[in-house]
Amino acid sequence: EVTGSFQVRFMGNLYSVTWPDFQITAQDKGKKIYTLAEDIHAQILLLRYIADGDYMEPSRNLLSYRDLPWGDVYYRQFYGRCVARLARMYGRKPKRFTEIMESLYGIPRSYGDLAYEFEFFHNLSVCFILWEGDEEFPPSAQILFSDNFALAFSPEDVAYVVDVILDYMKEYEKVMLKNCLAPWLQDKGTGIIEGWG
Secondary structure, three states: OOOEEEEEEEOOEEEEEEEOOOOEEEOOOOOOOOHHHHOHHHHHHHHHHHHHOOOOOOOOOEEEHHHOOOHHHHHHHHHHHHHHHHHHHHOOOHHHHHHHHHHOOOEEOOOOOEEEEEEEEOOEEEEEEEEOOOOOOOOEEEEEEEOOHHHHOOHHHHHHHHHHHHHHHHHHHHHHHHHHHHHHHHHHOOOHHHHOO
16 A cells, blocks of 8 residues: 655644545644644645645735635625634734734734734635724724635635634633643642643
8 A cells, every 4th residue: 555644834833644544743842732633624624625726826915705716605604604703703802813823923914903914724825804993893804815725725615714713713712821820720729720621
């Protein structure tokens, strides 16, 4: 049986992938979250990209979901599932949003009140944009994609891309909270930290 392996960078982490058994191992040790090794949706996206996606060097253009093929047809669902969720999660938490974007090696961009562009897969980037809102207007958001996303993923899979990123952000917050509370809990001698889920 022919076997092999390759490496892929995913959301800032380097992974080794073996085939045909599809075992994924994180190469960057010392981090708390290894999305590609732990998230089945991320693994499915990798398989679909390998099987169905086409690679193209990106230009400097960023596209909204509406600008992707068939994106206008599914935009309403995408907005509720992804864009509105981003606004709800971080529209009033700019410092936390910034810290999480920096964990993804995000590059600040001059859109909205706060924006970062970061790499999903190699040369496939996503830009998260936030408007913080005020007493009159609620927070809002926008999500842009490098123009080569149109060849890499279907519109449905692009929504899963954002799901995976938002799930990572939620998990990162849990890790942050656990790290902040751990010294206090240990100092109290409660033993709670041992059973943290």
